[in-house]
Amino acid sequence: MPTEEISDPDAVDIRKIKDMKGYFQDEKARSLIDPETIVYRVYRKMHPEISYGITEIFPGKVGCEYFMTKGHFHKRIEAPGIYLCLKGLGIAVLQHENEAFPAPIAPFEKGAIALMAPYYAHRVINIGEENLIFIGFSATDSGFMYGHLEKKGFKFLIVERENQVSFLINPNYQR
Numbered sequence: 619m620p621t622e623e624i625s626d627p628d629a630v631d632i633r634k635i636k637d638m639k640g641y642f643q644d645e646k647a648r649s650l651i652d653p654e655t656i657v658y659r660v661y662r663k664m665h666p667e668i669s670y671g672i673t674e675i676f677p678g679k680v681g682c683e684y685f686m687t688k689g690h691f692h693k694r695i696e697a698p699g700i701y702l703c704l705k706g707l708g709i710a711v712l713q714h715e716n717e718a719f720p721a722p723i724a725p726f727e728k729g730a731i732a733l734m735a736p737y738y739a740h741r742v743i744n745i746g747e748e749n750l751i752f753i754g755f756s757a758t759d760s761g762f763m764y765g766h767l768e769k770k771g772f773k774f775l776i777v778e779r780e781n782q783v784s785f786l787i788n789p790n791y792q793r
């Protein structure tokens with residue numbers, strides 16, 4: 619549990635199914651899940667220069683799409699982040715501010731370190747059967763921004779298809 623790592627967090631964000639409207643493709647499937655179901659929670663510790671958060675994503679799916687974080691750009695868009703996976707099996711997806719740029723997808727499982735590069739939005743997806751826990755570090759003044767993610771989401775959706783983890787191009791990106 620993250621609370622063991624951060625006993626006195628400065629902030630706790632809990633994202634339930636009811637808070638994730640519009641983030642999953644299958645809105646009907648989302649509406650049929652108990653709205654109080656927790657998708658993920660973040661325990662944040664703020665320091666003057668650098669801050670960190672421990673995120674715990676529960677296992678589950680909305681339709682065929684795995685539970686995931688909302689994802690964000692940094693408000694100071696050139697500020698990077700570093701993620702270290704402490705437990706579980708996941709995937710990290712990135713999305714450049716310029717939609718024409720490639721949108722990388724990387725395995726993110728226990729022990730993995732991933733750079734959330736400047737100018738890239740970042741999201742983590744839990745594709746495993748247990749909780750996925752990671753710690754993320756970034757400059758305290760990085761901030762959060764959703765930009766075009768709110769309307770279009772990320773380019774790639776991570777889904778289960780024929781019992782396999784697979785990815786689909788988000789229909790919002792097909793022109």
Ligand SMILES: [Fe+2]
Binds near residue numbers: 690691740
């Ligand atoms: Fe971030």
